[in-house]
Amino acid sequence: MVLIYNGPIDVQSLLSSWYSAEHNRNYGAMVTFVGTVREEAGIEALSFDIYRPLLDKWFEGWKRRLEKEGALLAMAHSEGDVPVHTSSFACAIFSPKRRIALEMLDAFVEDFKANAPIWKYDVINGKRIYAKERSTPMAGSGLLAKD
Amino acid sequence: MVLIYNGPIDVQSLLSSWYSAEHNRNYGAMVTFVGTVREEAGIEALSFDIYRPLLDKWFEGWKRRLEKEGALLAMAHSEGDVPVHTSSFACAIFSPKRRIALEMLDAFVEDFKANAPIWKYDVINGKRIYAKERSTPMAGSGLLAKD
């Protein structure tokens, strides 16, 4: 299951807890990715909606894919407002050897961007504006627009 | 400069300090790699020698390469004995966007394995045995063996 934070992720305690839970299970490599809200275009924060049932399904699919490689996947994401310079996304992969961890981190983060059911909004002057230009239609989009 | 630990790295406080130093400098992505000593082939620990002047030179070269991409690099490594299930290597890359961070983490870790002046020993029954089979000759090796 994806760990959902209401607002920013407490990155320091999250990374600490992931490391301390797994470092003695004989994984030789841990890789992590943390996404932090950048100050740009006058935003105060980003805000997120999540559709949890599908996010968990998508995540469990990745978890199984990594388990086949002997690797372990963990992920957290924020819901609601995440102010500039705080973090909204974190993940970690533990694997026996480094190669799988490095390759899968890249593949997982890219697929996350394209297919995790999460919607992003800029928060400007307290108003929530859908980040349409930075969003990607999910695989299979347009089905109901077909003739 | 590379942070050198005498023995295992305190990964939790190291990752915390890296994150807390950089999260408010407008980097959108942090990636980290942590290497942990696996229990295998009857070893109690790994042990490391480091040639610091060249390690720092090699590291500063990578730091400059990443700075040109707007990214920041940090690294720590252990010297001496590092028991099984504790960690000997950690690095972090901070960059405005994720792509540079993900690509450079992979490239940096691979070059680290091939060209950082660090020597590894298995510790078995208290004896230090050079990990010859897992070691890689550095670029330019064999110069003094030429006729």
Added chain:
Amino acid sequence: MVKVEFLGPIGKSPVEVDASTLSELAEILKKDPEVAQWLEQSAVAVNDTMVESLDVKLKCGDKVSLLPPVCGG
């Protein structure tokens, strides 16, 4: 009746619709201008499973979700 959910920025409350295939549902949704503009860019899940064919049968109590373009992280 089938329950249709409009996720994220579509910002419309769920509706109950009478449709026995996704094809029939598509025809109904195309008539709602508030929804029609999102159809081209939205993916579809039935009971929280992504679907890619209009032939999918719907039965009473099914949940259909419309998923507009995403951007996590």
Added chain:
Amino acid sequence: MVKVEFLGPIGKSPVEVDASTLSELAEILKKDPEVAQWLEQSAVAVNDTMVESLDVKLKCGDKVSLLPPVCGG
């Protein structure tokens, strides 16, 4: 005199040698069986800069380092 350091597993104390090029130094080191076996697999630094040519000139006080195969992490 040039100072030669043997790093990591070579495990030999530094020596002072009389050599004005890396070529000359190579000839001297090949005669020491303890060192000779490492030459094929070792890289070389002069004053902490990696070098790839035997023509490198050496001057009094220079430091030459022999770097056997590495494995960090």
